[in-house]
Amino acid sequence: MTKPFIEITGLTKRYPAPKGGEPLTVFEDANFGIEKGEFVCIIGHSGCGKSTIMNILAGLDTPTTGGIIMGGKEIAGPSLDRGVVFQNYSLLPWLSALKNVTFGVRARHPEWTREQVVEHSQKYLKMVGLTDGAEHRKPSQLSGGMRQRVSIARAFAIQPQLLLLDEPFGALDALTRGTIQDELIRIWSATEQTVFMITHDVDEAILLSDRILLMTNGPYARVAESVVVDINRPRNRAEIIHEPAYYKIRNHLVEFLARRSKELAGQQNGRESAGAPPKTVRPGLSEAEEPERRPAGRPQLVSLAG
Template sequence: MSFLKVESLARRYDKAGPAVFENVDFGIARGEFVCIIGHSGCGKTTILNVLAGLDEASGGHVFMDGREVRGPSLDRGVVFQSHALMPWMTTLANVEFGVRSRWPEWSRAQVGAHSTKYLEMVGLGKALHKKPSELSGGMKQRVGIARAFAIEPKMLLLDEPFGALDALTRGTIQDELLSIVQATHQTVFMITHDVDEAILLADKILLMSNGPQARIAEIVEVTMPRDRTRSSIHHDPQYYRIRNHLVDFLVSRSNDYAGLPASEPLVVRPGLEEDAPIESHPPGAPVVRLVS
């Protein structure tokens, strides 16, 4: 059984109008990293909020570790698009706040040591006592990531956390996130508009059709070795097959599902399809990124 199971999920804001999304079904295994991609308006963030317990679906169910999700829980850590830090607290205090909520019986020394460990993991060991106003955008997002990991959730939910960062900072934090996830075997569900980011980070990629009445149209399995890095990924022919498949869906096929009867998502492994075209994409070439 899947660690996370989403069954027939739907959300509508107007009872007389069409659903934003409906018949959304997918599962996530324990320790799996899953990205979801789709055009703006298809309901990606709403799905994430339902998984987090911050929003209620109009229909369907979400089960995590055998229990139905009903409301927020420290078993699910969330990193938002904005850093969402408390501005009057230091970097360390922002992380300690969550840790203290998770383990109220811990001493101040235990909370401080645990929080410091995760801040050091994201490269902020020398910024423990700085306020958010003294940090760059990338550093603020690192604090948010450290805070989410520090409560040791069963599942991590990321709502396009690197979207507002410059390319160099985003790449650095991607590497740090990948390193922590692999070390902790963390289960992750992440929204992204960056095709290359999804291929780098994910074990599988959920492709959503356009809204309204959006749904998971395809599940793309990333068949490349798990130890892939940003510097080596473009040397693997599978990368181009997967990338071309994702771009083709987003540009040409994401609207083809409108009005069609509900069906199970198509599971594809484009990286292993030898007949798929391999286009030239030299290192440093621009990435495809859909602006929301």
């Protein structure tokens, strides 16, 4: 098997012990890969270290052990090759929407003229639907959905090799979230961007991603499973719910989060399993396609593919 574009090996985060106590291990031995152009979501309960994994990928945090190799090079420190969309948008409030985007584009292409920078930025703002003067408003004059659109435009405009989304729709109302999810799919399929995203929302993960990583509860959280979303693209919210695979995958995810994430929690990896990638699960495949026979509608009895 060829090495994936991004390879995460043996990633562990421990915080030093408070006086007299044991060090706190948030997660340990995370091993997984992300292919170029792939959209990967990670789901887990609060405290399992999803955000820490993302911050390490962004270069804003460092792992206790283990490392990440992207395109043959080890990740050390933040870089414009990895764009980040934060949950709270992290727009600079004293700059207009357009200036927030040009801020990123100027950093990416310092050699460009002002016109080039503005033109490029406006192209991406248009992609997320900010036009007709809205791009000259300050973030405080925009709705939450609009702000997150600007943040997404800023991240896409620098054309990073890896786009990191940290619960980008967490603070938005359900209707706005739906619209922006559809927009995100549209932009993503047009750009073939590699995306790694944190979410709490099972439906969102199925709609958007190629693969979903499931984490057990912390401390000693692990990336336990890699669920392949076997639903054809292009997808959209209205049609995906009619796919038979949709509910199989959904049930599998919900069952994991509701029950197994707890059961598997705290189990320290044995020597024999150390360094192993999470097992790949394809609950969406129909029985005929499945390599092993599993009763349909019982997604908790997972199939092991590949």
